Amino acid sequence: MRLNSPQINLIIKACMKASRSLIRDFGEVENLQVSTKGPGDFVTSADKRTEKILIEELKKAHPEYGIITEESGMINKSNTDNRWVIDPIDGTMNFLNGIPHFAISIGYEEKGEITCGVIFNPITNEMFVAEKGSGAYLNNSRIRVSNKKKIKDALLVTGGPKGASKIKDKIFSEYINISNNVSNVRKFGSAALDMAYVACGRFDGYWQRELNYWDIAAGIIILKEAGGFINFFDEVNNNPLKKNIIASNSNIHNELLDLISK
Ligand code: 2AM
Ligand code: CA
Numbered sequence: 134m135r136l137n138s139p140q141i142n143l144i145i146k147a148c149m150k151a152s153r154s155l156i157r158d159f160g161e162v163e164n165l166q167v168s169t170k171g172p173g174d175f176v177t178s179a180d181k182r183t184e185k186i187l188i189e190e191l192k193k194a195h196p197e198y199g200i201i202t203e204e205s206g207m208i209n210k211s212n213t214d215n216r217w218v219i220d221p222i223d224g225t226m227n228f229l230n231g232i233p234h235f236a237i238s239i240g241y242e243e244k245g246e247i248t249c250g251v252i253f254n255p256i257t258n259e260m261f262v263a264e265k266g267s268g269a270y271l272n273n274s275r276i277r278v279s280n281k282k283k284i285k286d287a288l289l290v291t292g293g294p295k296g297a298s299k300i301k302d303k304i305f306s307e308y309i310n311i312s313n314n315v316s317n318v319r320k321f322g323s324a325a326l327d328m329a330y331v332a333c334g335r336f337d338g339y340w341q342r343e344l345n346y347w348d349i350a351a352g353i354i355i356l357k358e359a360g361g362f363i364n365f366f367d368e369v370n371n372n373p374l375k376k377n378i379i380a381s382n383s384n385i386h387n388e389l390l391d392l393i394s395k
Pocket of ligand 2: 220222223224324347348
């Protein structure tokens with residue numbers, strides 16, 4: 134793998150450190166699964182623990198960098214030139230249910246642009262990594278988006294709506310409409326891994342509304358470096374941290390965009 138920016142090395146190191154406790158916590162969740170109390174609170178603390186380790190590690194190298202995270206919000210808010218964008222456990226619901234499909238996702242943003250990122254599933258040991266101009270990798274192998282030409286043959290992935298969504302009907306009708314025009318649709322429960330799976334050609338495309346920036350920050354650069362196209366649609370109330378996204382190979386991108394009911 135020919136990625137060597139200091140930032141990518143820092144992210145990988147932080148991920149490896151945090152994943153050790155995350156793997157232990159996941160083992161514990163599997164035990165709690167069968168207990169009457171259930172793993173609910175435990176998962177919240179696993180999320181916080183993971184985030185704390187990631188922040189500590191990244192801060193050691195750059196105490197001045199801004200950080201956007203799911204649990205702690207903004208750190209060093211005034212530094213918008215250099216920012217880490219962290220999701221300690223993307224796919225929380227999977228984690229909570231003992232399903233080994235979740236990931237640590239960390240992107241690095243320079244002057245508003247994500248320039249490198251890592252998505253790491255510590256259970257399957259799959260690490261997706263990319264750096265601007267250097268390609269995208271799964272572990273040590275270069276990855277590329279699929280070459281599927283027609284949307285009718287495409288296997289897509291999506292997520293949502295979340296429980297509190299106010300646009301459930303719209304999301305469901307969009308789902309029906311898109312399903313009727315593609316080969317099939319999957320719902321795996323981790324936006325970060327959905328993006329990574331498009332980047333390595335397992336899925337041909339992905340769309341989802343009502344995401345948070347940290348769900349997809351690392352995915353943006355991994356997908357772009359794998360030759361994928363990304364589009365943000367229906368900007369959410371001018372809130373830059375809320376995202377509706379389409380991500381796919383280049384061939385089906387415009388057709389997929391047309392199927393979204395804007
Ligand atoms: P999370 O696991 O970190 O919560 C599931 O469709 C995907 O959407 C996951 O990546 C999940 O991230 C993300 N998501 C963002 N906000 C969500 C919410 N309020 N409820 C459920 N999933 C959410
Ligand atoms: Ca998330």
